[in-house]
Amino acid sequence: MSDDPEPTVNISGGREGGGAAAEFDPATADTRAEEVVDRLGELYWQKTYGGQDAFTCLVRTILSQNTSDKASQPAHDALIERYGGSASQRDADGASGQARAEDADLAESLADAEQSRLAETISSAGLYNQKSEIIIDAAEWVSEEFGSAAAFDAFVKDEEPSTVREMLLSVRGVGPKTADCVLLFAGGRGSVFPVDTHVHRIYRRLGIAPADADHEAVRAVLERDVPAAKCGFGHTATIQFGREYCSARKPACLDGPEACPMADLCDQVGVSPETGEVVDPTEALD
Template sequence: MNQKVRAELILKILESKFMIPSVSEVADDPFRTLVRTIISQSTADVNTRRAYMNLSRRVELTPKGLAEADINEIEKALFTAGLYRNKSRILKKLAKTIIQNFGGTLDFIYSEPLMDARRKLLSLPGVGPKTADIILLFCANKPVLPVDTHVNRVTKRLGFAPPDAGYEEVRMALQSLYPPQDYFKVHMLFISLGRSFCRARRPMHEECPVNNLCPSAHA
């Protein structure tokens, strides 16, 4: 069985096993989505939600509002998130940079070609490839597939990328296997699989819904 056929079968099985949220459930406007994604780094989902809601109550979540906010207020809001002091400084610097370099808006993600928009996002404080790709896919429907820690682990265990592959190699491997219209679906379903069965420690190979198609389950 070739890789593309196996990849398609895996996706069909995962679609029957897990719910796929709508884009509107996981994304807001680009700046808010960017703020939430930065808060989520090294932070559990429940604490990310709590910190984000705290911040939205204390501060106007616009570049101007965050740039002008008192750093102590931001820190208090993000206290439940990991590395909250560092994230507070990054978010304030991020807001100021967007104002200074892009006129206070991220609207360029809609109008500019994918790689140009990606390059601009990567120039922002606290924005790495995963964060940039989330904004591009979730908010602008650009053809790019974000690779978070779950997607990375699942992709490698399924044998779609080498164990030592870096971010770009994993991303390109997945994008070669799936059509652009499935990128959001693949991203969300691989995360669900990674959280439920393909865990970092003690993966549940026997219970995994795609174990018959996964080389790691029979290694």
Template sequence: MADEPSKNVSGGADGGGVGTRFESSDPDTRAAAVVDALGERYWQKAYGGRDAVPCLVRTILSQNTSDTASQPAFDALLARYDDESDLAATLAAADHDELADTIAGAGLYNQKARSIIRAAEEIVADFGDAAAFDRFVREGDADEVRDRLLDMRGVGPKTADCVLLFAGGQDGVFPVDTHVHRIARRMGLAPPTADHEEVRAALEESVPGEKCGFGHTAMIQFGREYCTARKPACLDGPEACPLSDLCDRVGVSPETGEVVDPAETGSS
């Protein structure tokens, strides 16, 4: 099993959570077998432990951009606003233009600055401070926490699920980003036309709850290294992909080299 990279979607060794090992024998579903195989190739980790407000902000900044762009923006935000006082209160009182300028490298900075300020305002109004919001995310009912996060403007399903996973340490949470959405449908773990929420439901139903966290991060790593959007490794032959025997290759034709979104295949 590989060591966790220092920089990845989970934040590496400093991103919270604890390295661990899970049983991989006799998976009940193909999705569970895929996650077990990913766990053998990459890292297995029980997530949780991040502070909820920085986790929420970090995930908002990651929307529609790469880690390469969003991480420096997050670092700049913390350098300017995280002065050991209450981060939620500080961001709720932040000047929009100043915040937007600080996070400009993350793209869509005006929109993201508005989302961050509004979320911080709601946290202060509804919970009082960042510490109380932390307790709600870590100790509250997962469905209730998710619904409250989704009520915040600018917070979508992936953002809410990342907060539940990385800050709350909630079992059974499998956030779906573009990599997970593509791979799950391409492999046949979810219907070809499934949207992000339908993919999430399929994976959370099929993968043991304690394995959903590392399944999410490892599947993203796999998408970056092997199952890319335009040139998946299987185009070079089944031996080029370590998960070939578990994959339906929906939308991928090694014979012709054609790669399309699974939804365009007409499969049901």
């Protein structure tokens, strides 16, 4: 296992975000996708996921939409400080003077939150007016449908993944990636491989998924070709790989095959080291 700690400033929550160490061996891989994930295990931390509180994870994932972890993490911390747990002041809507709620239910607190104040709290995450409305809607849904954040957590962890995913997708502002992150990081559903922009780009660029595959088609390929126990790690490690090596505009392979640890496994769809041209894999089909 890597000596480098998993970053705490990301949606997986680092070493404190639940999960357990796992083994990854490229020599035993049955598919190219699995070999990629196993090789990522030689670069980064190695773990499976699960154990986060489901509603907190849902909120954290909404905050991360269309922004970086660096921007969304302070928003998450500020939200928890104001509305969650022992740090919550139950005067979120101006009812000052009330005592701290030592056992505050985060869904209840946010369902009662004033939208403008929540928006100010999460402003570092960007799109804060839109995200504050989505979070309040999600909190109201959890409170009405399940009664509490704790009951929602039990539903995510105990119910059939397909049922959980379907219900999450019925909530405004919750898309496939957000639903899958809740299933993975809270529910510990090992067969779930969330697809964000990094995952979508990289596995099409590698040639593992079709160049014109949408996010759901990429997810289907990865969940078919990567063993369940490695899907969660594959998601987080691929994101890290995308940031460090396989960026959208300047992938490391432009500096030569020795610059990228996946060079021998990659079809370089949409990348031309000879000319320096980089396009989305779909455009490479034109």
